């Protein structure tokens with residue numbers, strides 16, 4: 001058994017999106033509510049942290065250190081877990097600090113995480129330095145990689161896939177945002193272990209297609225080793241669509257805005273401007289283009305991120 005602590009509210013619900021399906025005149029659309037994992041406004045990182053935090057505890061850590069962008073959902077969840085476990089937390093964030101504490105940035109502060117702002121070019125070196133500094137000060141820091149996406153984090157999504165099957169949900173397609181790759185690696189691993197024949201399509205929010213595939217594939221293989229059942233994957237099994245990231249990471253364009261408004265107004269569902277907004281824009285575009293068959297069932301895996309809606313950079317555009 002791989003050590004795991006309970007942080008998430010599981011299973012997360014699966015709901016039909018009847019009005020959106022009808023409006024688009026497309027396939028049957030469903031949503032898996034991993035925006036409702038329960039920890040500090042939820043999201044896909046909660047599942048990964050059940051394993052990563054268990055590992056930190058097993059190592060006797062008293063501090064969690066991680067890194068991400070200014071509005072990082074991952075860092076928000078790490079900070080919440082640290083608080084919950086009575087550990088300290090340091091976050092190395094790249095980008096421009098907001099003038100007022102807003103969105104995820106506000107939440108880091110509420111969880112009492114120490115924020116270290118760096119230039120994007122220095123993120124790796126500063127992260128390592130912060131870790132070494134803490135160690136030399138006698139702390140027992142535990143380093144959580146970007147997005148919690150190492151093999152240990154990824155297995156969480158192999159279990160999440162099993163959870164979905166246990167809910168008697170057998171979609172033809174699963175569509176979701178893919179970035180640091182742990183979610184996709186875990187889902188394709190879970191699918192392969194179950195002999196699932198549907199397709200799992202990651203919408204890349206930043207990387208080009210080949211780069212993301214090259215990242216996800218070895219991650220899925222190393223995660224399979226952790227589960228004691230080594231599997232090999234081919235590139236064809238890592239479906240990535242990178243047609244929707246032209247504006248660059250964390251830039252909300254017209255199509256993301258349209259997707260956020262459609263989900264809000266048709267389904268009362270909140271997406272986020274960086275990840276699920278972009279993946280939903282991709283989904284909507286594919287539906288309109290007739291990519292899916294009419295009788296197919298398409299599950300949109302909602303990975304969370306909604307606190308970023310409340311960052312001014314996005315809220316001002318969304319409200320206008």
Ligand SMILES: *Cc1c(COP(=O)(O)O)cnc(C)c1O
Pocket residue numbers: 043044045073074147149177178179180181182183184272275276303304305306
């Ligand atoms: C981190 C994140 C993702 C991407 O998941 P990866 O496992 O890093 O690919 C998607 N959506 C949201 C809201 C996230 O915070």
